[in-house]
C-alpha cells in the first residue's frame with residue numbers, strides 16, 4: 321500500500337512537471353507570434369541541423385544569431401545542449417548503444433566496457449585504414465534505441481488518448497465482418513488464454529513491423545536503415561495506423577545493409593518482456609489514477625527477407 325502510494329505521488333509529480341513543460345513548449349516563439357511556438361521552432365531547426373549534418377558549433381552560432389534577430393522576449397534556445405535537454409523532457413530522446421561492426425553484439429550490460437567484440441574480435445571503435453590508427457571514442461556502429469516505456473507512459477498522459485486506448489474493449493464487430501484486429505481469431509485466442517491480461521482494457525496489444533528502407537531513395541548506395549515500428553491496436557482503426565501513434569523503436573545503422581538485426585532488437589525485446597511479465601506503473605489521466613500497464617506482442621509484420629533478418633535465420637542465398 322505504502323509503496324503504491326509513493327509510486328502514485330511520484331507519478332503525479334512527474335505529471336505536473338510534464339504539464340509545465342507542455343505549457344512552456346506552447347509559448348509563442350516571441351510575443352504576438354502566431355505561426356510558431358517554442359516547440360515547433362526548435363524541432364524545425366533541429367531537424368534541419370540533423371538533415372544537413374551541421375556541426376554543433378555552427379548550430380550554436382545560428383541559434384545565437386536568431387536570438388539576436390528575433391523580436392525582444394523571444395524564447396529561442398541558445399545552444400545544442402539546451403535544445404537536446406528541452407527535447408528530452410518530452411521523452412523524445414533515444415539511447416545510443418555501440419554495436420559490433422559485424423552485427424555480433426551490442427556493447428551493453430556485461431560487455432559494456434569492452435574495447436573489442438568478444439565474438440569476432442573487431443574493434444569497437446572506427447579504424448582509420450589509411451593511418452592504421454584506432455579512433456578511440458568514435459564508435460564503428462551505433463544502434464539508436466527509442467525506449468518504448470516512456471512513450472507508452474506519455475500516451476496515457478493525454479486524457480483523450482487514454483480514453484481512445486480502451487476503444488478495442490467496446491468495439492468488437494457484431495456482424496461477423498472484420499474491420500480491426502479486435503475481430504480476429506488471434507485476438508480471441510489472447511482473451512481465452514490470458515484472462516488476467518484482458519481484464520484491464522488498457523493493457524496494450526502490439527504489432528511489430530520491420531523492413532529495410534533506403535533513406536536516400538537511391539537503391540545503388542549501400543546505406544540502408546532498419547526502423548522497427550510498434551503499432552498499438554488498442555486504438556480505433558482510424559487512429560492506430562496514423563504515423564503519430566506508431567511507436568518508432570529503433571534504427572540499426574549507420575552503414576551497410578544489416579544482416580542479423582535480431583541482435584539489435586535486444587533492448588526492445590527486454591522492454592517488451594518486462595511489460596508482459598511484470599508490467600510498469602503508469603498514470604492514466606483519463607481516470608486520474610495509476611495502474612499496472614502490461615503489453616502483449618500479437619504478431620510481427622515483415623516481408624520474407626526481413627523475417628530472416630529478424631529471427632537470425634537464412635532466407636536468401638544458397639541455403
Ligand SMILES: [Zn+2]
Nearest residue numbers: 420424437440
Ligand atoms: Zn563482432
